Amino acid sequence: MSVLATGLLTSACTSTFSGDTIDYKSAGEKKGPNLAFPPDMTAMGGDKRYVVPDGGATLSGYSTAVQTKPTGKETVLPAVSGMKIERDGNRRWLVVSKPAKDLYPSVREFWQETGFILLTDSPETGIMETDWAENRAKIPQDIIRRTIGKVFDSLYSTGERDKFRTRLEVNSKGETEVYITHRGASEELTGTDKSQTVWANRPNDPELEAEFLARLMQRLGYTETAARASVGQKSTVAANAPSRLKKDKQPRLEFASNFDRAWREVGVGLDRSNFTVEDRDRSKGIYYVRFVNTNDLSPESKSFFSNLFSKTSADDLKKAKRYRVHVKDVEGNVTVTVQDEKGANELGETAVQILTLLDQQVGR
Template structure:
């Protein structure tokens, strides 16, 4: 009898539990059926996905096109809509821009220009106003379209280029923009020992036309009409200021028949062109702090000679300029004439034979 009572009690308890469970499930189902549809999740504007571009080729420039840059929110805005905000300065085959904007603002836009068109930056230092792209194959020798990045690992052009931009602040808080082109090319070198041929990289002269075309594209990205920018670049005064290497006793310097302001700018361009890195500068004191760099080191697997060893080779190894060696280039002058001299890293007079090699190359660029 007692056992029967326990069985009945257990069955009763199970029935109660089952009933509660069934009621709860029915209630949840009813609530689910009555629930409305939630609105779609909205993504804040600043978190929208950027457009991914596989095409790294430079676009064609139409006469009415005003290039722009993309800000953090994905919105595109014109940089400098008025062409009067950008002026072209220079002489001969040298060109630079004077922009009516602070260097900090110009830096961001020019940096965006390189990245937007698929260039990678090897040097990106806004504190000293210098950015430099990595070596890239000649755009005219490379395939266009989305296959370009895919073929990067397999395709190697016979020439490579890089560009260096330097920004300087003027006294009235405007910006001067200087662009320099560097180029290398592959040549066949005969191996005397093995009797076969090998491909090596060697420097090729800076291409003023290529540099001017890139400067033209930067102007368009700053809001200047393409036809206007081309005309502005072509209308620069063709004459060149005179410069010569002068020896006065133990002193050696380059005399430039131009005022300090222009000679200072042109000396910076000349240093860029002959492959020196300007690590810092003090315009008030008239000093460029430079470092000699072998720019062929990262151009290819094999190089005929380093950039500096080719430009500054000497029969005496002690006179040769070494990769990574530091020095100072001193610029002194007035409104009519300027002198450029070389000092060692400590500010003392450089070795005369070494100074002659460096200043001769500077004089060639300043003539």
């Protein structure tokens, strides 16, 4: 049975998941360094630190753990003290009153226990990213598969792959914020006779992100009922921060929002667009990222299939340049611009590329 044929038999991803509807199997076989990068991503450095609370130091200057205590009794759910879900529109993230360096090992074990291989595992930056994996629970349990599936299970495929990035940040209160972002790919028919298949991006799934947040909460001590109730609570904010892309003399994103929301939206946008964030300085409103201009890539690396499941060449990795994504609030007007490594404004095509990728994610 072909990969795509079986994939077409599967049902669409729903907004509610349960224990028997998620069964991930990673495409890899062993742990290792991240060697597969889309055009806008390259390898992550290992000499950084978590975001610091208010102050002038950069992420890489953070050297001591922030010790905090729970701020009071849990009045909404009789669950674990010092852990809660925050929500802004369809954005959800976990807030834990625990130092990031102490929380990180538990989050790592959670992904490994769920069936994923971590290709990026960086305690120093607070970022981990899974390999592309398939949710085997989405394969129909027809009579043929029930009969021979145990022997020929590799013949069956959903035609879909998922990967997840987890980012731990320390906020101004000394709490650790945990963000989980999803990227998806699906196998699609191509060619004049529709006899070939290619892998293409599919939209991220906020509800799948929420499901894994709920499961992580259970891993950290919540009951299943309490975790799902917490994740399912409605947001007090109606929608995410909308943005407008301007491509004039100074390319920029304009936010109808405050700095805190814009900073969070840009961070999630960078995660979902698969940028490499090497450092970040909230006090200055700067994300330090690496980006590869697609015009600088070899023809082979421009292929989405090769970028999705194959190694990017060493020459292409060398073409990744450092940039600054600058979030600035001037009297309630929040703008996001791109700067070069030294802090000079980028005014050309690269700035538009980076901002366009962000605009496709933020406020969604």
